[in-house]
Amino acid sequence: MTAPEQPGGPSAQPGASPGQSGGAPRRSGLRNPERAVRxxxxxxxVLEAxxxxxAIQPIRVVGGGLSGAAVAAVLALAVAAVLLAGLMRRPWAWHAGTVLQGLLMLAGLLHWSLLVLGIVFALVWAYALHVRRVILG
Structure with missing residues (x-):
């Protein structure tokens, strides 16, 4: 007596993940995956903004030495993040969001805490890009 065949066993298509039959598109279970990813x-x-x-005031009080240029950079990056959040329907907005993370890390030249925030949000953005890739393929 042979054991019942498991999904993803020998009869599955090469390259198909478990539970998929040959050529069938991968389903995320979401009604509108593009909208969910956006x-x-x-x-x-928006959370980053x-x-x-x-963070401006605590950095000024605790970190000391937050210059006017650093405050202006933070405000400009926050405005850019909000504008990009509204433009997520555009495919290029994902690339612009990646550039925004780099600019925030570059603002670390103005104050070390901006570099820390840049690294944290770059990691969060990388995770969002990973989720987008997994859901949309």
């Missing part, structure tokens, strides 16, 4: 990207950018704006 929401993830927009939410990430909020954290940037709220």
């Amino acid at each position: 929401g993830l990207g927009a939410g990430t950018l 909020l954290v940037l704006v709220l």
